[in-house]
Amino acid sequence: MSEASSRKLSDDLLRPLLETSWRFYALVAFLGSIVLMGLCTWAYQMYMGFGMTGINNPIFWAFYITNFVFWIGISHAGTLISAILRLVNAGWRRPVTRCAEVITAFALMIGAMFPIIHLGRPWLFFWLVPYPNSRLIWPNFRSPLVWDFFAITTYLTGSVLFLVLPMIPDFALVRDRTTGMRHKIYGALALGWQGTPKQWHRLESAMSIMAIAIIPVAVSVHTIVSFDFSMAPVPMWHSTMFGPYFVAGAIFSGIAGLIIAMAALRKFLHLEEYLHPVHFQNLGKLLLMMSLLWGYFVFAERLTVWYGNESAEIAVLRVTQTGSFAPLYWTMVVVNFVIPVSILSIKRLRTIAGCVVASFGVLVGMWLERFLIVVPSLGHKYLPYSWGTYRPRPVELLITASTFAAMCLLYTLFAKFVPIISIWELKVGEQEPFETAKERSARVLGEARP
Amino acid sequence: MSAVYALYSSPDAAQRAVNGLYAAGIAQADVVVMSGEPFEAQPFAHRDSATWLWYIACLGGFVGLVFSTWLTRMTELAWPLQTGNMPIVAWWPNLIVIFELTMLGAILATVLTLFVTAKLPGRLPKLYDPEVTNGKILVGVENPSAATLPALERALMAGGAAELKRS
Amino acid sequence: MAHKWGMAVDLDTCTGCGACVTACHAENNIPTVGDEQAARGRAMHWLRVERYWEGDFPDVRLKFRPVMCQQCDAAPCEPVCPTYASHHTAEGLNAQVYNRCIGTRYCANACPYNVRFFDFFNPQWPKPLHLQLNPDVSIREVGVMEKCTFCVQRISAASIDAKAEKRELKDGDIKPACVQSCSARAMVFGDLNDPESEVSRLSRSPRGGKLLEDVGTLPKVTYLARQTQV
Secondary structure, three states: OOHHHHHHHHHHHHHHHHOOOHHHHHHHHHHHHHHHHHHHHHHHHHHHOHHHOOOOOOOOOOHHHHHHHHHHHHOHHHHHHHHHHHHOOOHHHOOOHHHHHHHHHHHHHHHHHHHHHOOOOHHHHHHHOOOOOOOOOOOOOOOHHHHHHHHHHHHHHHHHHHHHOOHHHHHHHHHHHOOHHHHHHHHHHOOOOOOOHHHHHHHHHHHHHHHHHHHHHHHHHHHHHHHHHHOOOOOOOOOOOHHHHHHHHHHHHHHHHHHHHHHHHHHHOOOOOOOOHHHHHHHHHHHHHHHHHHHHHHHHHHHHHHHHOOHHHHHHHHHHHOOOOHHHHHHHHHHHHHHHHHHHHOHHHOOHHHHHHHHHHHHHHHHHHHHHHHHHHHHOOOOHHHOOOOOOOHHHHHHHHHHHHHHHHHHHHHHHHOOOOOHHHHHHHHOOOOOOHHHHHHHHHHHHOO | OOEEEEEEOOHHHHHHHHHHHHHOOOOHHHEEEEOOOOOOOOHHHHOOOOOOHHHHHHHHHHHHHHHHHHHHHHHHHHOOOEOOOOOOOOHHHHHHHHHHHHHHHHHHHHHHHHHHHOOOOOOOOOOOOHHHHHOOEEEEEEOOOOOOHHHHHHHHHHOOOOOEEEO | OOOOEEEEEEOOOOOOOOHHHHHHHHHOOOOOOOHHHHHOOOOOOOOEEEEEEEOOOOOOEEEEEEEOOOOOOOOOOOOOOOOOOEEEOOOOOEEEOHHHOOOOOHHHHHOOOOOOEEOOOOOOOOOOHHHHOOOOOOOOOOOOEEOOOOOHHHHHHHHHHHHHOOOOOOOOOOOOHHHHHOOOOOEEEEEOOOOOOHHHHHHOOOOEEOOOHHHOOOOOEEEEOOOOOO
């Protein structure tokens, strides 16, 4: 690309780093205070005892596990965009890839907090780490919770590295454009990157390997999270379909989260020239496809339960379709399936605004879906004498709200300190297409003919 | 002076300069090229492209596989506790942990090898120009001998550089 | 041969009086959670008497059954505990090790009988109630799971006494608190590996059945079906 446009690209995408308005500080202060409140609430819960939550007998898992599955699900956005689209050489992924990977990394960090928050004795969570110790006991590798620990550790490590490695050349760019303390810090972060062909080649090879490696890991992570449920003999949990169902749901909610993040960045960082409506339309088509897939899974599961007529499962099915959970269930169906399919299948409605509306609906719907998997089944197990109900208490609501604030806060801070669009990858996308000698001579000679 | 170099606006111009330097007798390993983005089309971008990275990644995965198989089996036998109707060494659950640690081994091996072979973290060398990240391509030679200097300068200017620089 | 502890409950003889529930509380230092927490579903009755009413007045039929941990041979609560706090002993009991429990509560979700209980708060025994505590049983702190142990402290004590006196354990030597306190003598405890013990005999009774047998947990409590209608 021409030098002028390359410079403009760098200027536009570095502007958020170099210029700060009062709105940034206000936003950080607001979000930070909510996050602080969440942390204090958690400390309060640990001090007063886990009884401060709404958990009871038999509903021993509720909001925190719902949040855990929800956030791990959101984290599948990055893998889909960065890894899968990279492997199929989809050029339109270039402006979107870092936005998506950031969502993955932060959603994983937030999601990984919840298995600790929901413990009765959270200060002992490190007992899941297999290291030689004086307790003479190892973790139980047969437990899906231990599988969770390994899966999330692997996925988090892989995702963070996948995010950080292509940031190195961009840190070099910022190093070269700044002076003073910024120059020193970004210089350190750039690790002395020069941009020799050897370095570029190694970086791109490493990214290809990581892309191939991270996809099966992502699939396995949400499958293992689904195993937390399907390994227990609880009505409507013990389903063989949970693995693929959860992975599809994760990708679904991940794309929705990505669309919202991209729309926000485009508006607040003035990235209209780099995030085009076609990007949103492509993601909107993916969201439509995932909505249909989600609908298919839900239909298949419920038809099987209804047709099979096993009394314990029918009790759970009934309580979600027509009983006390019916309002939540039908809301979920509307915002997860009816509204997204309606908006996204009509090209005129598949605008940026339309995609964002559909995505907000999907986020609400997917949170409800997780909740409706966890709580109704636990409340209606095999012995009706022990059936129960659940109502969330303030600690759970506050901690849940603070995780959403934490995600926004981390994202805002990231966009302030790192270019949110991968500058060098975008430049590669703008390069002249690679022609072979034959193609070039055909083009040149073809043009020369009158 | 420790280096002479020039900046080029297009990859084709840089390739011409590189070819000129080879013709002037500079060895491939002594020609320094730096750019702000990777290039596919030009031969200069494909130097040093032979790499063992894929094999090392597989090796890292293998190490992860062996380690996790040993870890799960050893810990289950070291303190054998009966749970449910499952065997003491339960292969189905172990496979899940083995899979995860295999992938982790591959990923870590890849990243470590990247850092080692790309010499990261490292110091920025003397021969560097911030214009590289502005879209220019740097082609130069470090520590040129006085005898070859005029030939080098001609080769670099013939590539179409605006000016010659020294550092 | 190693012992395999089991129980039998005669639902015909059981009057549903609840003495077993009270005895269990007393023997095992189970806290009473208070009316507000009990209303929220957090009562901790390791042994409970389940009651079901069928039909409308005046044709109401009542069914009741004491339910405690069934010490399943294929317990779903055991493989899911990440810290081995729930595991199977050589004598067939499902052990709950309070010190290893970090409170994930997965075992409680996996249990089809809902017989596992969580300490939501640190239990309190305002003076002079602390004098009633059984010194043979540990107090559980907030955040751990607990459940019926077939009064393992009584099993251990009897086994140690028998070993010290160099004799074998006889059927009837060990009586968990519920068995001991049942006024109708509806509950029986013993060694299922001893074909002559009363519990073995009752487990082979044609009236005998297991609770939620089709879930596949292999429970070790035999319920003898009620033959009279209430």
